[in-house]
Amino acid sequence: xxxxxxxxxxxxxxxxxxxxxxxxxxxxxxxxxxxxxxxxxxxxxxxxxxxxxxxxxxxxxxxxxxxxxxxxxxxxxxxxxxxxxxxxxxxxxxxxxxxxxxxxxxxxxxxxxxxxxxxxxxxxxxxxxxxxxxxxxxxxxxxxxxxxxxxxxxxxxxxxxxxxxxxxxxxxxxxxxxxxxxxxxxxxxxxxx
Amino acid sequence: xxxxxxxxxxxxxxxxxxxxxxxxxxxxxxxxxxxxxxxxxxxxxxxxxxxxxxxxxxxxxxxxxxxxxxxxxxxxxxxxxxxxxxxxxxxxxxxxxxxxxxxxxxxxxxxxxxxxxxxxxxxxxxxxxxxxxxxxxxxxxxxxxxxxxxxxxxxxxxxxxxxxxxx
Numbered sequence: 001x002x003x004x005x006x007x008x009x010x011x012x013x014x015x016x017x018x019x020x021x022x023x024x025x026x027x028x029x030x031x032x033x034x035x036x037x038x039x040x041x042x043x044x045x046x047x048x049x050x051x052x053x054x055x056x057x058x059x060x061x062x063x064x065x066x067x068x069x070x071x072x073x074x075x076x077x078x079x080x081x082x083x084x085x086x087x088x089x090x091x092x093x094x095x096x097x098x099x100x101x102x103x104x105x106x107x108x109x110x111x112x113x114x115x116x117x118x119x120x121x122x123x124x125x126x127x128x129x130x131x132x133x134x135x136x137x138x139x140x141x142x143x144x145x146x147x148x149x150x151x152x153x154x155x156x157x158x159x160x161x162x163x164x165x166x167x168x169x170x171x172x173x174x175x176x177x178x179x180x181x182x183x184x185x186x187x188x189x190x191x192x193x
Numbered sequence: 194x195x196x197x198x199x200x201x202x203x204x205x206x207x208x209x210x211x212x213x214x215x216x217x218x219x220x221x222x223x224x225x226x227x228x229x230x231x232x233x234x235x236x237x238x239x240x241x242x243x244x245x246x247x248x249x250x251x252x253x254x255x256x257x258x259x260x261x262x263x264x265x266x267x268x269x270x271x272x273x274x275x276x277x278x279x280x281x282x283x284x285x286x287x288x289x290x291x292x293x294x295x296x297x298x299x300x301x302x303x304x305x306x307x308x309x310x311x312x313x314x315x316x317x318x319x320x321x322x323x324x325x326x327x328x329x330x331x332x333x334x335x336x337x338x339x340x341x342x343x344x345x346x347x348x349x350x351x352x353x354x355x356x357x358x359x360x
Contacts (some may be wrong), residue, residue, distance in 0.1 A: 097237065112229040112237045 094185035232306035257323035
């Protein structure tokens with residue numbers, strides 16, 4: 001955070017002393033000599049200032065992104081990182097309500113989906129439901145899915161996976177798909193190698 | 194020396210005592226902790242999905258008599274200001290979900306009623322006394338917090354809601 005503040009301060013200083021700002025400061029004479037602009041058009045100095053502000057905003061967004069990545073790398077180093085994602089394909093036979101994730105018999109996440117979130121998944125969105133740390137070795141993950149199944153019936157199903165956590169980051173995907181032949185939803189866990 | 198120490202400690206004690214009531218923790222000025230809960234009609238709602246609107250969150254409990262008086266007042270506020278961009282959410286913190294549902298159904302309010310049976314929300318929102326009402330601005334920051342309810346408080350809510358809606 002301190003690093004971010006320092007970088008932000010640098011960006012601000014750089015912005016204030018940029019050639020554009022210097023040019024704007026020296027502009028009054030030139031502005032008078034220039035052909036008359038339409039009455040409602042903003043003065044050139046304002047335009048330059050606006051561009052600078054937009055530039056600074058972009059810098060702040062970029063810095064924020066970098067800080068987010070940095071924070072994630074510090075909190076969840078690659079050698080212990082485990083990330084779990086949720087995806088949904090079709091969804092004719094299942095309306096998602098919640099997902100509970102247990103790793104080594106300990107509940108690590110319980111997520112309730114709003115209609116908007118479930119809709120985003122149906123449109124192809126992938127959600128990172130959990131990000132945590134795990135020791136190298138064998139682990140078990142169980143995911144419980146609740147929602148409405150075929151014929152609007154309450155539906156609760158589980159899926160289990162045993163996986164080896166190596167030295168690199170581990171990515172697991174909870175997939176909800178339609179099993180057309182059986183007219184039932186299917187819940188699987190994919191281990192991304 | 195002992196007298197000075199005694200006077201010092203008395204002064205410190207007096208300052209502490211005077212500061213104690215004002216030091217009640219509040220979320221005002223901080224981002225409203227996000228939550229997703231099940232509503233009376235079975236759907237799920239998430240606070241952060243109302244970003245861009247002014248949100249009044251009313252934490253209530255069946256056993257708190259003031260909640261019974263406050264809910265009709267909030268219902269009126271919701272009916273009037275919903276179109277102006279206000280969202281009213283009622284959150285039950287009752288342990289007995291079945292009775293809380295019955296109570297909520299009997300109150301016949303038009304705004305969504307949600308049910309929380311966990312402990313995280315109470316901790317996140319520093320819930321002290323029921324009912325408790327907080328006002329969240331369009332950018333998701335808690336701007337006003339009210340503990341308890343007495344007749345006429347809704348006028349204060351209205352002033353604050355208008356202020357937030359104007360922003």
